[in-house]
Amino acid sequence: MESVKNRRTIRKYKSQEIPEDLLNELLETAFRAPTMGNMQLYSVVVTRDAERKAKLAPLHFNQPMVTSAPVVLTFCADFNRFSKWCEQRKAVPGYDNFLSFMNAASDALLVTQNFCTLAEEKGLGTCYLGTTIYNPGQIIELLELPKLVVPVATITVGYPDENPQQTDRLPLKGIVHQEVYHDYAATDIDELFGAKESLPENKEFVRINQTETLAQIFTDIRYKKADNEAMSGNLLDVLKKQGFC
Amino acid sequence: MESVKNRRTIRKYKSQEIPEDLLNELLETAFRAPTMGNMQLYSVVVTRDAERKAKLAPLHFNQPMVTSAPVVLTFCADFNRFSKWCEQRKAVPGYDNFLSFMNAASDALLVTQNFCTLAEEKGLGTCYLGTTIYNPGQIIELLELPKLVVPVATITVGYPDENPQQTDRLPLKGIVHQEVYHDYAATDIDELFGAKESLPENKEFVRINQTETLAQIFTDIRYKKADNEAMSGNLLDVLKKQGFC
Numbered sequence: 001m002e003s004v005k006n007r008r009t010i011r012k013y014k015s016q017e018i019p020e021d022l023l024n025e026l027l028e029t030a031f032r033a034p035t036m037g038n039m040q041l042y043s044v045v046v047t048r049d050a051e052r053k054a055k056l057a058p059l060h061f062n063q064p065m066v067t068s069a070p071v072v073l074t075f076c077a078d079f080n081r082f083s084k085w086c087e088q089r090k091a092v093p094g095y096d097n098f099l100s101f102m103n104a105a106s107d108a109l110l111v112t113q114n115f116c117t118l119a120e121e122k123g124l125g126t127c128y129l130g131t132t133i134y135n136p137g138q139i140i141e142l143l144e145l146p147k148l149v150v151p152v153a154t155i156t157v158g159y160p161d162e163n164p165q166q167t168d169r170l171p172l173k174g175i176v177h178q179e180v181y182h183d184y185a186a187t188d189i190d191e192l193f194g195a196k197e198s199l200p201e202n203k204e205f206v207r208i209n210q211t212e213t214l215a216q217i218f219t220d221i222r223y224k225k226a227d228n229e230a231m232s233g234n235l236l237d238v239l240k241k242q243g244f245c
Numbered sequence: 246m247e248s249v250k251n252r253r254t255i256r257k258y259k260s261q262e263i264p265e266d267l268l269n270e271l272l273e274t275a276f277r278a279p280t281m282g283n284m285q286l287y288s289v290v291v292t293r294d295a296e297r298k299a300k301l302a303p304l305h306f307n308q309p310m311v312t313s314a315p316v317v318l319t320f321c322a323d324f325n326r327f328s329k330w331c332e333q334r335k336a337v338p339g340y341d342n343f344l345s346f347m348n349a350a351s352d353a354l355l356v357t358q359n360f361c362t363l364a365e366e367k368g369l370g371t372c373y374l375g376t377t378i379y380n381p382g383q384i385i386e387l388l389e390l391p392k393l394v395v396p397v398a399t400i401t402v403g404y405p406d407e408n409p410q411q412t413d414r415l416p417l418k419g420i421v422h423q424e425v426y427h428d429y430a431a432t433d434i435d436e437l438f439g440a441k442e443s444l445p446e447n448k449e450f451v452r453i454n455q456t457e458t459l460a461q462i463f464t465d466i467r468y469k470k471a472d473n474e475a476m477s478g479n480l481l482d483v484l485k486k487q488g489f490c
Binding site for chain 1: 246249250252254269272273274275276277278279281282283284285287288289290291292293294297321325326327329330331333334335336337338339340342343344345347348350351354355356357358359361362363366367371372373375378379388389390391394397398412413414415417419420421422423424425426428429431434435437438457458459460461463464465467468469470471473474476477480481490
């Protein structure tokens, strides 16, 4: 509980390698996460090779963790292995559809979080790269993922070489709804986001980016509508190409 | 680590309630999971009311945990709260697309797994209901979810009233790939699934279901192509209706 409570994203790592035994133990334990029908609809690709990391980095917008972390893990939604088993056992698999992708992606994401919790409990630091689903096509090519396999999350892992401040979170009552969803009135939004907007680092962030509000940094700089729409099309194309719709 | 290693799905619960303080502490800690751009793209709806559980149960194919667990949690991908904040801060949100749904669903699933780990560490038992994305439209109606909110996972929680056997998992080497994905040869499949197929409970399962192979139980009885395709269409319609594509 304490290690989760104190959790921070770690982006700087010591050069120290992660022993293979430890990594395998963490992965094996992570695979105890719940999985639909015990089908284990995921695969994990381990990247330790410096050359491959260098090729992976631009696919994650050159975030430096990809090359500086001793280990990069790509968690994939995988219906390939299960479908191959079916075919080999006189069973006709029917998992080339969007629902099956979501089932496999869910399985993979539960395992991803389980891995992070376990790794952090053992003193490792992790960083979750949301960029995985921005460039899935090129990641698929580099990691040689077959049909019915799509990367959904990437984690960089290593021994921490920094001790950053913990980031803020919204108040609990802004996220948890009793019985039914209570939609947010203007006053609720002001109350929930007030503390975040008042943080000195966020005020500085607004100043540096020369926007009028903190929200504009998200909409106009970091996560723009046009980019999201282009990447949505790209992601759907990849799902189609990988046989999921 | 030990509680994750020994993890079992718990489907039978004592009548004992979960104190509100404990539930809130678990949720608040779970929200320390990584989240894209610290946007916290999720909401959780807590169901304790017996009448609402009774209405929720058929949407989860009448799995008995929905009515017997003291608490049912529906984890939702949520871009509503964040978009409302943007609109209120002279920023134009661009999150009505498929990529944004996947971002929010990922955030929500990481939190879901984090919650389960924490709850189990405190002696609670959980069951993950994959049925959430089978009937999302009706769940949306019952829980009054607005646009840009879609349920992605449901967890039933309570104090365990059973101690089931731990289910099997595939060998580690069948899931973890070094550097690139090594696709499975027929011999690999035989080796990986051999132990599962030899389990007495699975042999009995095949006998009872009168299939020739264990795989046929999945393809012909539990997770059928026609059902998956119908539910895929349904899920995509719901994403559209909720404004995500």
